[in-house]
Every structure is written in C-alpha cells, then in structure tokens.
Amino acid sequence: xxKKTAAAARIFFVDTRFQRMARRPGGVPREKAIARAxxxxxxxxxxxxxxxxxxxxxxxxxxxxxxxxxxxxDEAYESCCQLRxxxxxxxxELTTVISNNLxxxxxxxxxxxxxxxxxxxxxxxxxxxxxxxPYCNLRADQVPEMTRGLRRVVERANTxxxxxxx
Amino acid sequence: xxxxTINLGGLAILIADSNSYLRRITHGMLRGFGxxxxxxxxxxxxxxxxxxxxxxxxxLCDTRLPPEGGLSLTRTIRRTLGNENRTMPILMMTxxxxxxxxxxxxxxxxxxxxxxxxxPKALYDRLAWIAFTPRNFVDTExxxxxxxxxxxxxxxxxxxxRRGDQAVQVAEEVGPALAQDDIDSLFGAARSGQGQS
Numbered sequence: 502x503x504k505k506t507a508a509a510a511r512i513f514f515v516d517t518r519f520q521r522m523a524r525r526p527g528g529v530p531r532e533k534a535i536a537r538a539x540x541x542x543x544x545x546x547x548x549x550x551x552x553x554x555x556x557x558x559x560x561x562x563x564x565x566x567x568x569x570x571x572x573x574x575d576e577a578y579e580s581c582c583q584l585r586x587x588x589x590x591x592x593x594e595l596t597t598v599i600s601n602n603l604x605x606x607x608x609x610x611x612x613x614x615x616x617x618x619x620x621x622x623x624x625x626x627x628x629x630x631x632x633x634x635p636y637c638n639l640r641a642d643q644v645p646e647m648t649r650g651l652r653r654v655v656e657r658a659n660t661x662x663x664x665x666x667x
Numbered sequence: 668x669x670x671x672t673i674n675l676g677g678l679a680i681l682i683a684d685s686n687s688y689l690r691r692i693t694h695g696m697l698r699g700f701g702x703x704x705x706x707x708x709x710x711x712x713x714x715x716x717x718x719x720x721x722x723x724x725x726x727l728c729d730t731r732l733p734p735e736g737g738l739s740l741t742r743t744i745r746r747t748l749g750n751e752n753r754t755m756p757i758l759m760m761t762x763x764x765x766x767x768x769x770x771x772x773x774x775x776x777x778x779x780x781x782x783x784x785x786x787p788k789a790l791y792d793r794l795a796w797i798a799f800t801p802r803n804f805v806d807t808e809x810x811x812x813x814x815x816x817x818x819x820x821x822x823x824x825x826x827x828x829r830r831g832d833q834a835v836q837v838a839e840e841v842g843p844a845l846a847q848d849d850i851d852s853l854f855g856a857a858r859s860g861q862g863q864s
Contacts, residue, residue, distance in 0.1 A: 514801070515801070519756050520756075527674050529675075529699075529700055531671050535788050541699045545695055579731070586686060589784040590689060590692055
C-alpha cells in the first residue's frame with residue numbers, strides 16, 4: 502500500500518513483527534504484567550545499595566579529578582546523571598535531588614563557570630549521606646534545611662560574577 | 668482477546684542504556700511482562716553488533732547512549748538503505764522531556780518517547796500503543812520513519828500521560844486548515860447571527 506504525495510514522499514504501511522506478535526492472544530494481562538514487573542523491581546532493591554555506593558565512589562573521584570583535568574567533566578556528568586536517574590527509579594528521592602544539583606553545577610562548568618571545590622565537596626558529602634538510613638528513605642521536603650541550603654549554594658555558584666560575566 | 672494485552676513471548680527486545688542498574692530494572696519489567704528474549708548493551712557499538720547478528724523486534728534506547736547518543740543511532744538505523752531493522756519500533760528513554768528534545772526524537776524517527784524513571788505501567792502502555800496503533804512509514808529526502816502526524820487519544824486501557832511524559836507530537840501544520848476568506852466569512856456569519864438574536 503504505497504502512495505505518492507505532491508512532495509514525492511513515499512508513504513507505506515508497515516505491520517512489523519513486533520506488532521503482529523505482540524497482538525497474539527496469550528500474553529500476560531496488563532494488571533498482572535505490571536504487578537509481576539513490580540515484583541522484579543523489588544527483588545533488585547537489595548542490590549541497589551551496593552550499586553549506589555560503588556557509583557558514588559566513581560562519581561566523587563571523577564568530580565575531584567575535574568579540578569586538575571577538565572577532560573574528566575563528561576565522565577563525572579555521566580555518573581551524576583546515572584545516580585539521578587537510578588535514585589528516582591528506586592525511590593531514593595534525596596539522592597536524585599542532590600545529584601540533579603550536581604548535574605546543574607557540572608553543566609555550568611561545561612559552559613565556562615569556574616570549579617568551586619567547596620560547592621562540589623558539600624554535594625558529594627550530602628550524596629553519601631543520602632545513601633544511608635535514615636536519609637535514604639526521606640523525601641526532599643522532610644529535610645528542607647539541607648535541600649534549600651544546597652539549592653542556595655547551586656544558585657550562588659551559577660550566578661557568581663565570574664559565571665555571569667561569561 | 669483482550670485488546671489491552673500484549674504478548675512479548677519470543678520477541679527479541681534490545682535494551683540500550685549505559686546505566687547498568689537502569690538496564691536491569693528495564694530488563695526486570697520486561698520479564699514481568701512476559702518477555703523472554705532480551706538483549707542488553709551499554710553503548711552504540713554494542714547496538715550495531717547486536718543488530719548485525721540478530722533480528723531485533725523492538726529497541727528501547729536511552730537518548731544519552733554513549734558516545735553518539737540514541738538520536739544519532741536512530742537516524743543511522745532509519746536512513747541506512749537495505750537495513751532490515753529500518754522499520755523496527757524504537758522507544759526512546761530520556762530524562763530530558765523538554766519539548767525541543769521530544770521534537771528532535773520525533774524528527775530522528777523514533778516511535779515514541781518515554782520519560783525516565785519509567786514506571787511499569789508507563790512502559791507497558793507505550794508498548795501496547797505501538798502494538799495496537801500501527802502507523803504508516805514516511806520516506807522522503809530528509810526523513811525516514813513513522814508518520815509524525817498523529818495524536819495519542821489515550822493508551823489502550825492505560826493510565827494516560829504523566830505530567831513529565833510527552834509522546835511524539837503531531838508535526839507542525841504547514842498552513843491553516845481553512846483559507847483566511849473562509850475564516851472571515853464564518854466569523855462574519857457568526858457576528859450577523861448574534862446581531863439577529
């Protein structure tokens with residue numbers, strides 16, 4: 502089934518193998534499939550603490566290397582993004598909030614802002630804290646002093662004279 | 668048959684994500700949905716290797732897949748003539764749900780975008796949408812991929828959109844559906860109708 506338009510576009514129908522096979526009878530009903538998927542995710546949770554600690558070490562080392570070697574920025578940024586994404590998926594809200602701050606700081610450095618060692622270190626320390634109880638189970642609004650304080654640090658770093666002049 | 672049920676048994680599904688933990692989560696979700704033929708890769712080259720040696724039925728790919736990114740990979744897959752995976756459904760996973768990113772994904776030729784972190788419901792419903800809502804393919808000088816002119820009226824039996832989720836959007840209109848004269852005459856008729864009442 503092909504037709505030509507005035508702009509010479511070829512438009513054709515595709516029923517892929519995925520579509521044909523996925524529509525077969527005998528699949529797992531939606532509600533049951535979702536419940537089973539959640540069970541798999543729960544089973545992965547105990548491994549998350551180990552993964553998180555390993556990733557935190559990698560990220561901290563990469564962030565610290567930036568001071569002497571700007572080429573480490575991409576690796577540090579990628580590690581921060583991974584922490585942010587996985588934290589959200591596993592319900593570690595504070596890990597996500599703080600690693601998101603760090604992502605913003607690294608983006609600013611990529612854009613030309615200076616590297617503030619203290620700003621980075623306080624975020625790394627906070628991230629280590631969020632990997633442990635009781636902080637790993639808390640939401641951002643349950644520790645407003647910490648989250649607002651870190652936010653102010655990020656905003657100050659992003660609006661410092663040396664940043665805004667660039 | 669329940670139209671809202673998808674059968675993933677025997678389908679080859681490729682998960683391309685540099686984040687090992689999120690790959691495992693996605694893998695777990697798909698297992699829960701009944702998938703039993705899953706492949707995982709962490710970078711662009713891994714995708715190329717899998718696609719070379721294996722027919723893949725659907726790919727879930729992260730936008731930040733190193734080193735080139737998932738959108739570049741999608742463009743390559745869609746625009747390579749003679750590539751048997753050219754029409755393979757591609758679901759793009761992203762933490763960046765800004766409109767500009769969604770538009771870039773649409774123009775690269777992805778079937779659908781899903782915001783990270785994904786919930787099992789969101790993933791199931793998007794796969795069901797792709798399965799039960801086939802779209803034409805469009806081949807032009809500048810684009811090869813699913814027809815970008817579509818609207819999601821709701822996922823099959825699904826939860827609808829989350830605030831951060833954006834499906835691939837309808838393409839921009841190239842002009843008004845009505846000519847300006849027609850619009851003016853409609854407004855004119857409406858105004859004269861008001862005057863009469």
